[in-house]
Structures are given as structure tokens and as C-alpha cells.
Amino acid sequence: MGMKTKVALGAVVGIVVIGVVSANSGSGDDGNGNGNGGKGGGTSAAADKNAGGSAGSGEKSSAGDKGASKASQAEQFKAFVAKNGTPKEKDAVAHVLKIQGADQQNDILDSADVYTDLTGGLMGEGSGPSKLIASAFADWKDSKNGLVTVYDADGEIITNGNF
Secondary structure, eight states, X not given: OOHHHHHHHHHHHHHHHHHHHHHHSOOOBOSSSOBOTTXXXXXOHHHXXXXXXXXXXXXXXXXXXXXXXXXOHHHHXXXXXXXXXXXXXXXXXXXXXXXXXXXXXXXXXXXXXXXXXXXXXXXXXXXXXXXXXXXXXXXHOOOSSEEEEEEOTTSOEEEEEEO
16 A cells, blocks of 8 residues: 555544544533433423523533532432332332442443441342342433442442342
8 A cells, every 4th residue: 555545544534533432422502501412302300400400401400410410329329219210119129328439420421339237248148138129220211221229337349230
């Protein structure tokens, strides 16, 4: 291959790579600050709850989230389940101590960790409630490719779930 062909081929490959990266890392804004990631026009109930209940308040979300984030992720999750969950989910979520990673989503690889005071590990008595916690988490948060992991009091994985 000649030098001009190599340069032209390199430029084409570079443009394709830039296009792929920008397509995957786009915010998905629909122009109103509602970063729904191209999931259509609607928002989920969880997104409406997290945005304060109004779909058009996206321009305030940066400043508004700072005030809303004073409540921990675990407190926000518990409040959501208290309002929308089943009685068994409410009982299970009472064991949640801490949640990490629920506030940072990019729809490429989202993961959240839920720490509980349940005991027994994978085969212990906390297995049932941990599945309810993972299910309630999936109702609370929505992602194209999300994984929630529930841990027991000793830091052992009890269960995983998609959200």
C-alpha cells in the first residue's frame, strides 16, 4: 500500500471510532434536560419521583439534586418502597443499611450495591428478602444494562438482579 492509501485508511478508521464512541456516550437528552437515553418519549414512575414528580423540571435537576441528595440513597429507596412497594417488600427493605452506585447511571454498565443487616449468605435465611430487595430496586431504578447486588451483614453476596 502506498503512503496516501495508509493515511486515507487511518482517517476513515479514526472517524468511525469517534462516531462509535460519541454514539455510546451521548447523554440522550431530548432537549428539555430529560436524559432518558433515547427510551422513547415517556419517563418511568421512578424517574418522575426522582425528578420531583414533574417531567419538565430537567433544567433544575443539577441544582435540585444537590438538595434532594441530602437524603441518602438508602433513604430515597426506602421512601420509594414505602409509597409503592408490597407489604413483603416493605418488610425486606427495612433491612437495607446502605446503597452505593444508584445515583450514577450511564446505561452502558450500571451497577449498584445494596448492603443489609441480613445474615447467612447465599443459602441463608436472608435469601428470600434479598430477592425482594433486588426486585424493589428494579422498580425504583431503570437501566438498559443494570446489575444490583445485595450483600449480607458480613459483606457476602446474597443475590444479584437486573434493573
